[in-house]
Amino acid sequence: MTVSTAPGQQRVLGLPDPGEKVPGLAGPTAALYVGTLALFVAEVYGVLAGGWTPWLTIPMGAAVTFLMFSVLHEATHHAISTDTRLNNLFGHLSQPFVATYTTFPMIKFIHIEHHRNTNEPKSVDPDSWTSEGPWWQLPFRWMSIDLWYLVFYLRRIFERPKSESVPTVLAFATVMGTFGWLFTTSYAGELATFLIGQRIGLGILAWWFDYLPHHGLTATQRDDKYQATRVRVGGEAWLTPLFVYQNYHLIHHLHPSIPFYRYVRAWRRNEQAYLDRNAAISTWFGRSLTPSEYRTWRRITEDLRATPDRAGAQRPLFHALRVRSVAPLTSESSVVTFDVPADLAHEYRYVQGQHITLRAIIDGEEVRRSYSITAPVSEGTLRVAVKQIEGGRFSTYVNNQLQAGDILDVMSPTGRFHTALEPAAKRTYAAVAAGSGITAILSNITTTLETEPESSFTLVYGNRTSDSTMFWAELHELGDRLTVHHVLSREPGAAHSGRITADLVRELVPQDVDAWFLCGPQQLVESLSAALPGRVLTEVFHTEQAHVDLAIDVESQVTVALDGVESTFELRSSGDTILDAALQQGLEPPYSCAGGACGTCRAKVLLGKAVMDQNHALDNDEVATGYVLTCQAHPVTEELRLDYDA
Ligand code: FES
CATH class of the missing domain: 2.40.30.10 (Translation factors)
Structure with missing residues (x-):
């Protein structure tokens, strides 16, 4: 994530990191190839031996061309494998199903020209062929995209390396010769069936891969890459598989080597960043949305989709x-x-x-x-x-x-490290913070002093030196209702040196205290919490790994509700934590520290029982009402139901 600013120009935001890498082998793409090959075999059988009606075999052929183009397209962008030879192999093996008389290197060259010159005239962006001309020409243009590719290539053939152009010419001559000969035989009808299906498939892919993502956008790739291609939002449940994820084609143009099945995830990961960059968006039925309209639209549609549980949920996102x-x-x-x-x-x-x-x-x-x-x-x-x-x-x-x-x-914010405030109250609060533990306490101090004008706070604050003390100046500007005792472990001459102990805290805060706030390393917080009287709120960082020895080890059916959707999986008491198991199931429950300290992963047990290895985030009331930290919890009953939305 970088930011660059040219003198006198508006700030340009860098490309968001999509967080997706080219895999060793893109399993879904390989599976798509194998599945489409099987469909082609069925089509061949249906045409040559099965006597199947063309009403069936032609759509099958169209689907073969469309789906094989998806594989070819991935190979073009090196998105199938980090191994170049394996990647190219998929390209060579898928290309004949798309435009039989060309070669993979030729298609690759032409497609990269489209990416370099998106939305330029068709003489430089070959795919502009699909959206130039009057509306009635469009279907014919889509179905003849490969013919325009040939013209485009012929215009440059002498500039292309011979290792690419010669095999391409030979392939073209061989395939065309073979087709010509077949048309003179009794197989002319069968060949026509294949070619009609292929032509329809080409028309659909030109429509969905080229026309829908780019038409009507006047910005070119060089002008504004976020406005040269659009995402088509809504109806993802059916549109995404139907379009083989090309409804999120903008993500492809921004990050061409992301496998197609990661487009939606990449969009969601950086959605705000793309909106900040004024990404081109339309709804699935074609209405353009500004980023601001999209935010409203997304919230409305997600609210409509939400179950009653989710609508009232407080789950952080x-x-x-x-x-x-x-x-x-x-x-x-x-x-x-x-x-x-x-x-x-x-x-x-x-x-x-x-x-x-x-x-x-x-x-x-x-x-x-x-x-x-x-x-x-x-x-x-x-x-x-x-x-x-x-x-x-x-x-x-x-x-x-x-x-x-x-x-x-x-x-979004989480945590319960606070007490309820009352403007008329006159209370005495005290806090102990070690190092960056002050960050959890500072807002408690300032908000409490603002909200309760009669209350006072005492802070015992441990650091190595005054220079390393965070918010030193800010704390001393908060007036005389805040008393700060600095305990500096490595500053000669400090009023209080050494480490914070319970005895020192009692000496510095002798008065009765309505509520204590403790934030620091686990050991300090635990020792003070045991020694201090009255109400004590704690927050820790740097937890030690802990593991309870369970007397029981059952195979549990664990059901978790997340965003109102239930998922069930099996988990042994002695196995992973519920959070880890849920993540392995592909769910996206909230979590942060994974150490029992922050409380982000909490969920409510609705049925059964779970035992935590440790808990530094939930108070007794929360535990009593059934909440657990799923990063620390293991099932101990044969059935366990939890709700992250509760
Ligand atoms: S993720 Fe922080 S307590 Fe579980």
């Missing part, structure tokens, strides 16, 4: 948000602020102490981390602070690479 700013906080931490579009504002409303999960593809791998929102609730700004962790992939990425204008996946 990822959206791609633009980074408004990245500013240094200390020498080893930065503050990151996000822009939230108006139509998503309701999803990013937060209460003090909540956190958001950030997700990015770093070195080709998905990495997630959760960070507390540091702004007070009254400000409503989505702002987090990220401290550099030694060897930490995400914190290194944020502190060294992330910049304003970049797009990140940001989950």
Whole structure:
């Protein structure tokens, strides 16, 4: 994700990382080839031996051409395999079913010209043939696209390498000679059946691969690649398989080497980023949508599709948000602020102490981390602070690479690290924060002092030195209702040095406290939590891996409800966690830390029982009402039903 700005020009946003790689072998594409080959064999049998009616065999032939083009198209973009020879093999083996008298290298050259020159005149973008001319010509143009390809190629044949042009000419002469001879034999009718089916298939693919994604768009690839090709949204359940995913053709033009079956996923992953770049969108029946109209349309259609459960659900969701700013906080931490579009504002409303999960593809791998929102609730700004962790992939990425204008996946806020506030209350609060633990506490302090004018806060705050202390200045500007005791482990002459202990906390906060907020490493939080009286709210980072020894080991039928859709799988008590098992099923439940600390993965047990390895996020009330952290939970009954939407 990079941002470039040319002097005097409008800022240009970089291409979002689709997070999809070329696989060793694209299984669905290989399966498509094998399935289509079987269809072709059936067609041949039907025409030559079965005596099947042309009303059946011609559509079969059209389907063979259309589906084989999908394989050929993938090979053209090197999207079938990282192994070039295997990739090309699929190209050579699929090409005869599409345009028998040409060669794979010729088709590849012509198709790449289309990508380079999208929406230019047909003399440079060969696929513009499909949308030039009056409406009544269009079906004929679609069915003759290969003839235009021949003209296009002949005009350049002497510029092409001989290793490509000579085999192409020989293939053309051989196939045409064979066809001519066959037409003089008794097989003329059978050959005509094949060729009619192929012609119809070519017409459909020119219509769906070329005309629908590009017609009416005036921007060329060079002008604006986001406006040169469109996505066609809605009706995905039937349109996507029917179009072999070309309803998301814009994704193909932006990221040509993504396998076709990943287009929708790539769009969803960076949807906000594409909308920010003014992607061309139309509904499945052809109405153009601006990005803003699309956001509204998507929300309406998804609300309509939602079950009653989902409509009322609070499950956090990822959206791609633009980074408004990245500013240094200390020498080893930065503050990151996000822009939230108006139509998503309701999803990013937060209460003090909540956190958001950030997700990015770093070195080709998905990495997630959760960070507390540091702004007070009254400000409503989505702002987090990220401290550099030694060897930490995400914190290194944020502190060294992330910049304003970049797009990140940001989950809507979660977490219950707060108490209910009452403006008339006069309470005494205290907090203990170690290092970046202040990020979860800062918003609690500022929001509480704003909302309860009679209340006061005492903070015991541990760091190595004053220089490494996050929000030092901000804390000291909050007035005399906040008392801060700094405990600095490596600063000679500090008023309080060494480590934070329960004895030190009791010495610094001798008064009665209505609620304690503790945030820091697991060991510190656990020891203080056991020693401090009254109500104690905790939040930890750096949990140790834990595993409970279960006295029972059952094979459980686990049913999880996610977005109102139920999925069932089998899982042993001694096996993976419920979260891992759900991810392996291809589900997308929410999670972040996977260590029992953040609470993002919580779900409610509706039937049966699950046992957690550890829990640092749910309070006793939540556990009593049946919530579990699925990243820590194992089934211990033969049937278990959980609801992520509850
Ligand atoms: S993902 Fe953080 S508690 Fe489960």
